[in-house]
Amino acid sequence: MATTSSSEESRLHCCFENWIIQQQNDLRELLQTLKDSPGDDKKFCLVIQKSILHFEQYYEERAALAPANAPFLFAPPWCTSFENSHLWIAGCRPSLAIRLIYTLSGSQIESHLTEYLQGVRRGNLGELTCEQLGLVNDLQCKIYKEEEKLSNKMASxxxxxxxxxLALIANEFDSGRVGESNDDVDRALDAHSLALATILKDADKLRLxxxxxxxxxxxxxxxIDYLIAAxxxxxxxxEWGKRRDQQHGSI
Amino acid sequence: MATTSSSEESRLHCCFENWIIQQQNDLRELLQTLKDSPGDDKKFCLVIQKSILHFEQYYEERAALAPANAPFLFAPPWCTSFENSHLWIAGCRPSLAIRLIYTLSGSQIESHLTEYLQGVRRGNLGELTCEQLGLVNDLQCKIYKEEEKLSNKMASxxxxxxxxxLALIANEFDSGRVGESNDDVDRALDAHSLALATILKDADKLRLxxxxxxxxxxxxxxxIDYLIAAxxxxxxxxEWGKRRDQQHGSI
Structure with missing residues (x-):
């Protein structure tokens, strides 16, 4: 049986906490670049690539940790109840990224008139071209299909x-011995955990x-505008989830 | 904002622990009835009805607790990582109940020859008639469709x-104030929690x-044979999940 120590659980927790700090740092850098170098596409591309690289590194770390710890990553004790209640295969649903584009785009169309009248510009996701909207729509259709494949695997x-x-091993026990463990149980649970690790990696690949x-x-x-909002x-x-959990007395 | 106290979280935990004890008691009674009253269909029906009643009571209690606490029920801290990693809308996938029938039926067909030779009978899920198998199959198709409807709602x-x-409120904050809360945030999160409570109740209805x-x-x-195995x-x-979590150092 694949056993892991409590230090391995703290590695998982640490991986997540570092990721939150990384996201905060990336956000600051994106905002600073937008402020300091308006219109400098070269600088913009550099910080965008850096953000993508950090996503890649985070998913690589999860992929390395998953085989021995997959069940923990599907409802991590270090995430909030609100986050955990909206998880799809140990993370956010990839199509959420597309929905965010539509939300920001719709909102910025409305704010453009105000900005125009005030003589300021805060972002330009409200100016997606017809071609861009078509490509986003195509991507959304593709992602829905990929999500469905993984959702079906998860359902199985x-x-x-x-x-x-598992069901037959459980049924073999007398009532007094229900839940006893043995090598067959450990092997079966290990196989389930490995299957979870595989689907988690596939879901992370799709998110990326x-x-x-x-x-x-x-x-x-x-x-840049999009990454900042995301x-x-x-x-x-x-943060909102932590506050609500504190109010519920669970932190 | 719907706030809840820590005593409410312990009520949720208590509701689950009582349910586990209830399951243990029901299991003992089912086994005893099978042993003491072989072939007594009237007595069998009584204990089966009692088991169903307990499921109804448990789901009623969850329905009452859900509106103020739904996110907790989607990845309960009092369940094990292994259980939480296999949850579908805050519980087991209803089609799992059908799969169990097929597993038990297949296994008992194999064991019938042995039992016949030994002159004993342990169960008769291996003797499902063609009509029964047809009805189980029809039920499975129906349940898959119902599950899909709820899965689609959950995806949305x-x-x-x-x-x-939420996305627009989050985007309004300066980097230093990310995650600050206000009444709009609380109202939006409350609405999400209530939506979770509604889908949880629908999923519990489908399980029942x-x-x-x-x-x-x-x-x-x-x-009786089926309820015992379930x-x-x-x-x-x-129990297996608890043991694995202990090995991971999380309990």
Whole structure:
């Protein structure tokens, strides 16, 4: 059986906490670049690539940690109840990234008139061209299909619990020995954990490819605007969730 | 904002722990009835009805607790990582109940020859008639469709995080104030929690109706056999999960 120590759990926790700090740092750098170098597409591209690289590194670290710890990553004790209740295969649903584009785009169309009248410009996701909107729509359709494939795999795994061998091993025990463990149980649970690790890696790959393809559709200015909003949303959800858990007395 | 106290969280935890104890008691009673009153369909029906009643009471209690606490029920801190990693809308996937019938039926067909040779009979889920198998199959198709409807609703809710108002509120904050809270945030999060509570109740209804319809297809003897196996699996998963979490140092 693949056993892990408590230090391994703290490595998982640490990986997540470092990721939150990384997101905060990236957000600051994106905002600073937007302020200090307006219109400098070269500088914009550099910080965008840096953000993507950090996503890649985070997913690589999770992929390395997953085989021995996958179940922990599906409802991490170090995330808030609100975050955990909205998870899809140990992370956010990839199509959420597309929905965010539509939300920002719709909101910025409204604010453009005000900005024009005030003589300021805060972002330009409200100026997506017809071609860009078409590409975002195509990407959304593609992502939905990929999500469905993984959701179906996950559904099978949830059902597999009632299959041979776990259901039959459980049924063999007398009432007084229900839940006893043995090598067969450990082997079966290890197999389930490894299957979870595999689907987690596939879901992370889809999250990453969605982000990359989405950013490739946008201009550097739009991409920075988008990354800033995405990071603010992620970090806010984490903070808002912590506050609510504190009110519920669970932290 | 709907605030809840820590005593409310302990009520949730208590509700689950009582449910586990109830499952253990029901299992003992089912086994005892099978031993003491072989072939007594009337007695079998009484204990089966009692088990169903307990499921109804548990789901009623969850429905009452859900509105103020829904996010906690989607990845409960009092469940094990292994259980939480296989949850579908705050509980087990209803089609898992059907899969268990097929697993037990397949396994018992194999064991019938041995039992016949030994002159003993342990159960008769291996003797499902063609009509029963047809009904189970019809039920499975129906449940898959119902599950899909709820899965699609859940997918929308996971995406809704990136919609107005949360994504736009988050985007309004300066980097130093990311994650600050206000009444708009609280109202939006309350609305998300209530939506979670509604889908949880719908999923629990589907879990309950699946069980009832499944048991109605079986003879009383088969139904007892099935309930025993289902409870053993549930209780074993909880115990096996606890043992693994202890090995990971999280309990």
């Amino acid at each position: 795994m949830q059902e597999d619990i009632a299959d041979d061998p 490819s969605t982000l990359k393809e989405l950013l490739a559709i946008l201009t550097p200015f739009q991409a 990071k603010k949303l992620h970090l806010s959800m984490h | 809710m996971q995406e809704d995080i990136a919609d107005d108002p 109706s699946t069980l009832k319809e499944l048991l109605a297809i079986l003879t009383p003897f088969q139904a 409870k053993k699996l549930h209780l074993s998963m909880h």
